Amino acid sequence: MRILLLTHSFNSLAQRLFAELRSRGHSVSVEFDISDAVTEEALALFKPNLILAPFLKRAIPESIWSRYTCLVVHPGVQGDRGPSALDWAIQNGNSNWGVTVLQAEAEMDAGPVWASETFDLRAAKKSSVYRNEVTEAAVRCGLAAVERLLAGNFTPQRVPGQAHGLMMQADRAIDWQREPTGSILAKLHAADGFPGVADTLFGEPCHLFDAWPEAALRGTPGEVLGRRETAVLRATVDGALWIGHVKRAGAFKLPATLAFPQADALPELLLEGWWKAPEPTWQDIAYTESDGVGTLDFAFYNGAMATGQCLRLRLAFAWAATRPTRVIVLRGGTDFWSNGIHLNVIEAASSPSDESWANINAMNDLAETVLRCDTHLTVAALQGGAGAGGCFLARAADQVWVRDGVMLNPHYKNMGNLYGSEFWTYLLPARVGAAGARAIMQSRLPMTAQESVRIGLYDACLPSAGFADGVVRRASDLVQAPDLTERLVAKRDKRRADEAAKPLDAYRTEELQEMQRNFYGFDASYHVARYHFVARSPHSWTPRHLAVHRDLDWKTSP
Numbered sequence: 001m002r003i004l005l006l007t008h009s010f011n012s013l014a015q016r017l018f019a020e021l022r023s024r025g026h027s028v029s030v031e032f033d034i035s036d037a038v039t040e041e042a043l044a045l046f047k048p049n050l051i052l053a054p055f056l057k058r059a060i061p062e063s064i065w066s067r068y069t070c071l072v073v074h075p076g077v078q079g080d081r082g083p084s085a086l087d088w089a090i091q092n093g094n095s096n097w098g099v100t101v102l103q104a105e106a107e108m109d110a111g112p113v114w115a116s117e118t119f120d121l122r123a124a125k126k127s128s129v130y131r132n133e134v135t136e137a138a139v140r141c142g143l144a145a146v147e148r149l150l151a152g153n154f155t156p157q158r159v160p161g162q163a164h165g166l167m168m169q170a171d172r173a174i175d176w177q178r179e180p181t182g183s184i185l186a187k188l189h190a191a192d193g194f195p196g197v198a199d200t201l202f203g204e205p206c207h208l209f210d211a212w213p214e215a216a217l218r219g220t221p222g223e224v225l226g227r228r229e230t231a232v233l234r235a236t237v238d239g240a241l242w243i244g245h246v247k248r249a250g251a252f253k254l255p256a257t258l259a260f261p262q263a264d265a266l267p268e269l270l271l272e273g274w275w276k277a278p279e280p281t282w283q284d285i286a287y288t289e290s291d292g293v294g295t296l297d298f299a300f301y302n303g304a305m306a307t308g309q310c311l312r313l314r315l316a317f318a319w320a321a322t323r324p325t326r327v328i329v330l331r332g333g334t335d336f337w338s339n340g341i342h343l344n345v346i347e348a349a350s351s352p353s354d355e356s357w358a359n360i361n362a363m364n365d366l367a368e369t370v371l372r373c374d375t376h377l378t379v380a381a382l383q384g385g386a387g388a389g390g391c392f393l394a395r396a397a398d399q400v401w402v403r404d405g406v407m408l409n410p411h412y413k414n415m416g417n418l419y420g421s422e423f424w425t426y427l428l429p430a431r432v433g434a435a436g437a438r439a440i441m442q443s444r445l446p447m448t449a450q451e452s453v454r455i456g457l458y459d460a461c462l463p464s465a466g467f468a469d470g471v472v473r474r475a476s477d478l479v480q481a482p483d484l485t486e487r488l489v490a491k492r493d494k495r496r497a498d499e500a501a502k503p504l505d506a507y508r509t510e511e512l513q514e515m516q517r518n519f520y521g522f523d524a525s526y527h528v529a530r531y532h533f534v535a536r537s538p539h540s541w542t543p544r545h546l547a548v549h550r551d552l553d554w555k556t557s558p
């Protein structure tokens, strides 16, 4: 089939559908939903058999749905209608929710249903539910709908429905003097990613994101009690909550303590060491140990790793390497493993060039520490996605295990032609060959977990269910294996031989020469791209590598 993905942006769900449909032999192209005229142009060029809309912010016009089969992914159960489906379900504390693929018609979300699924709804951030449960269900529903369309013997049914309006800030408002912690947490979770909850901190208006429960600390309701690294703690009537990120009026999303320098005056509520705290609290790096395996979880918001986070993770890793264990697992966070340097923090810096430079050097220091670790076998276990430098930081480990369903973007060029570092010039060709590395870097396309293993970039794709525990079991098998010592010896020998052939320092210097041009040179593409990425500027065109129908030599089959 010729399938046009019509989407507001090429988000993780759109990426996943793109890759899954292509791997099933469909011809897939992408057009961003910019204007009706642009979509019409795409339709005239591509002549799709199907328009699939994974993520839209406005309705498809009648002029299009009346001529083409248009299937829309709605993040709600059958019969649910409206633009804030997931927000209402999370805020209302529903115990299950779902995804429906329906045909576009005049009334939004009211068309005949082609596929639908339900799932248990976790008490978690909306962005996390979207990237996990919603995406998994949407991919299965999207693929089922395509199969049904192809088979030609399926009649989609209409279901009676109920429309829920757009959730407004008035619906999200928090009363810190009265509301219990659970209700506030549900509101913050329901707004996470976008739009956040409009509130105030230090007497100034802002939107709150990235809430974490706190089990032990208490204070006067509404009062900001203290800070830990980049988060602030705020008391409720029956407990307290950490706020990790905020967006001040007219600004972009930042770690709370960076957005509000007033936080410097707060008491520091630091945790001792790296061990995972026994009770819920804000802890972005947490170490656990069992059966000779040390595991580092690092739940950095959105997978972005600022200079300070790289430094702290490096310290935590170096400490883990002093433990009487044999394997260290770098498990990242549940939604992302790493998306590379922290573009928002860089954008906020007085000199974005200098901060970019500091950040990439800190990333490289971390990658180098992992690469040079000769006391332990190391495993990067990706439960969430990775992008750009994050993909190569993972490859610095001896083994990389990826959860089935995770999307990877092992390339840099989408960020204003960034050259990239993190020793990718050492790590990538060694896995996929020089031509393979060039193709990955230039195609700038997302890759599924299965594909990454098929081409040899990563080592194993593990089932989604029970991934986090499965990783620790698999790592303890490595510890028990009779050849563990030989593996460690082989690892040291290989590092020594590679170092003799070309020192890590040489790779680093060469990559950083290119990065210096990106950061400080006359071509400002990286700075412009970063600005638009951070500002979430709307797209004004679809990149050519996605809109294949706009290639000059694109031909539809007769």
Ligand code: COA
Pocket: 010, 011, 012, 013, 193, 194, 253, 302, 303, 304, 305, 339, 340, 341, 342, 343, 344, 345, 385, 386, 387, 388, 389, 390, 409, 412, 414, 415, 418, 533, 534
């Ligand atoms: N720095 C800061 N924020 C980042 C980030 C980074 N490196 N990577 C992702 N984010 C943020 C996004 O701004 C977005 O923020 P939101 O909370 O306002 O929604 C959130 O993470 C999710 O990103 P999104 O692009 O919506 O997720 P996705 O799953 O659709 O796409 C990527 C994932 C990796 C393809 C995409 O986020 C990306 O291209 N990131 C930049 C990678 C990069 O160039 N890093 C720098 C070079 S090392």
